[in-house]
Amino acid sequence: MKLGLNLSFAIKRWVEPEILASVIKDELNTSDVQFTWDQVDPWWPDSQRNEFAREYKEAFKTKNIKIHGYFAGSSAYCYPQLLAPLKIQRKIAVEYFKRAIDTAIELGTDIIGSPLGSLSNRDAYDKERRAYIYEETLNNLTEISRYAKEKGIREIHVECTPLETEFPSTPDEANNFIEDINRVSYIPIKLLIDWGHAVFKPLYGEYADMIEWLDKCKNNIGAVHIQQTDGNWDRHWDFTKDGIVTKDKIDKSNAIKELENLYQFLEVVPIYEDKDENVLAGMKKTMEYLNDVFEG
Ligand code: FE
Numbered sequence: 497m498k499l500g501l502n503l504s505f506a507i508k509r510w511v512e513p514e515i516l517a518s519v520i521k522d523e524l525n526t527s528d529v530q531f532t533w534d535q536v537d538p539w540w541p542d543s544q545r546n547e548f549a550r551e552y553k554e555a556f557k558t559k560n561i562k563i564h565g566y567f568a569g570s571s572a573y574c575y576p577q578l579l580a581p582l583k584i585q586r587k588i589a590v591e592y593f594k595r596a597i598d599t600a601i602e603l604g605t606d607i608i609g610s611p612l613g614s615l616s617n618r619d620a621y622d623k624e625r626r627a628y629i630y631e632e633t634l635n636n637l638t639e640i641s642r643y644a645k646e647k648g649i650r651e652i653h654v655e656c657t658p659l660e661t662e663f664p665s666t667p668d669e670a671n672n673f674i675e676d677i678n679r680v681s682y683i684p685i686k687l688l689i690d691w692g693h694a695v696f697k698p699l700y701g702e703y704a705d706m707i708e709w710l711d712k713c714k715n716n717i718g719a720v721h722i723q724q725t726d727g728n729w730d731r732h733w734d735f736t737k738d739g740i741v742t743k744d745k746i747d748k749s750n751a752i753k754e755l756e757n758l759y760q761f762l763e764v765v766p767i768y769e770d771k772d773e774n775v776l777a778g779m780k781k782t783m784e785y786l787n788d789v790f791e792g
């Protein structure tokens with residue numbers, strides 16, 4: 497697989513389009529990024545949001561940086577979105593995803609992605625309610641996919657999360673969901689697998705293995721999020737920290753033939769209180785290290 501960079505590391509720190517472009521290209525030495533909804537919010541008023549998005553597009557173009565997708569970050573993940581208990585909430589989520597599609601087009605990219613959302617406690621543990629929300633999600637994502645196709649979006653990526661109160665959260669559930677949604681979707685829906693989610697031991701126990709996830713889902717994957725983590729929580733660390741995402745494991749992931757043309761985007765989410773200089777130093781070391789690993 498190829499190495500890319502998700503821009504979550506930069507939020508609240510490297511914001512101005514030219515400065516962010518320079519950090520990406522001159523400091524971190526990459527040209528392939530996944531833009532985050534935390535940097536430009538789909539909910540902002542259309543005309544101002546679009547104007548700001550186009551400033552990023554231009555600054556990145558000047559530096560020859562390619563935006564490979566526009567992906568949900570921490571703020572979108574706080575809300576229950578498409579898996580919400582109330583119809584009105586799910587309708588709001590559909591509108592949110594449509595606005596993300598509009599924003600992606602302004603940024604000049606043709607992929608959007610996100611986790612689906614979160615079930616309420618009641619719905620997660622009630623079989624009938626859970627099945628009902630599943631059907632609702634298929635319908636709502638179909639509507640989103642129709643809008644996406646109209647606007648020129650090529651793929652939608654669904655991120656798997658390590659919570660039994662969300663779906664998809666296991667390889668089998670993920671593959672079944674992809675099969676179900678692609679029967680009705682207007683454009684291909686694919687999976688995004690995140691290392692920190694796949695190796696989360698409290699949920700998966702001995703099956704907390706990224707290579708198994710990738711192998712089981714390899715025909716349905718659109719992209720990967722790579723991060724350092726300890727398997728106890730979803731850490732989103734850079735690779736200067738000690739964790740269980742080893743060079744050997746990354747090599748194994750990169751050896752999977754079906755995934756060779758896809759990207760693994762480094763998704764570091766720094767602690768808000770960490771100093772900018774520490775974050776940047778960690779990101780530089782991490783990109784150098786990962787570039788070596790990916791070049792083999
Ligand atoms: Fe992720």
Ligand code: MN
Nearest residue numbers: 690692693730
């Ligand atoms: Mn995560």
